[in-house]
């Protein structure tokens with residue numbers, strides 16, 4: 103398997119984590135904008151975007167589809183049908199948060215980009231509204247896992263990597279202290295980052311790495 107994406111966590115990190123937990127052999131292929139454009143022009147991207155997963159049977163696109171596929175090999179798909187459906191619901195339910203930010207990625211005017219991103223996380227902004235939904239969801243979970251599953255699932259990989267990854271400082275205008283204001287999400291961060299499987303995966307990650315947001319206590323200083 104080859105997972106192809108840019109050199110950031112973004113929409114590939116959940117699948118990277120799942121691939122690593124699966125124990126399968128896989129290659130983490132990092133590309134720049136030029137290679138992306140070439141792959142696109144050459145028709146190598148089913149939907150014209152990254153990430154894609156190259157499998158022995160063909161190329162799979164869409165980050166959630168890739169996660170669902172790899173999740174099976176990593177033992178992260180709940181056996182119970184209802185729990186499985188709720189994990190899938192969670193994956194789909196996170197769509198609006200990603201889409202709220204998508205509009206800011208193509209802006210080359212840095213001041214405008216920062217202004218729009220800050221506005222997203224002000225009271226009533228689309229980012230805030232969507233994060234509040236996630237805050238409520240993890241607060242309601244009896245098991246503490248994102249989709250109230252019995253154990254860690256693909257929903258946790260997506261929530262943990264995509265949400266906290268947004269607040270790494272890599273996206274100008276989105277600052278770490280914003281997410282530190284959500285107590286349920288901070289408690290959830292403690293749970294997932296201290297889970298042995300996750301902790302082992304990020305062992306060796308330093309605070310200078312973009313993945314610092316996945317380390318235990320990452321946001322403590324911003325609370």
Ligand SMILES: N[C@@H](CCC(=O)N[C@@H](CS)C(=O)NCC(=O)O)C(=O)O
Nearest residue numbers: 112113150151152153163164165166
């Ligand atoms: N729904 C897709 C969205 C993928 C997406 O937005 N990919 C971005 C990078 S995060 C991309 O390839 N952007 C380049 C472009 O659109 O030209 C997914 O979840 O995989």
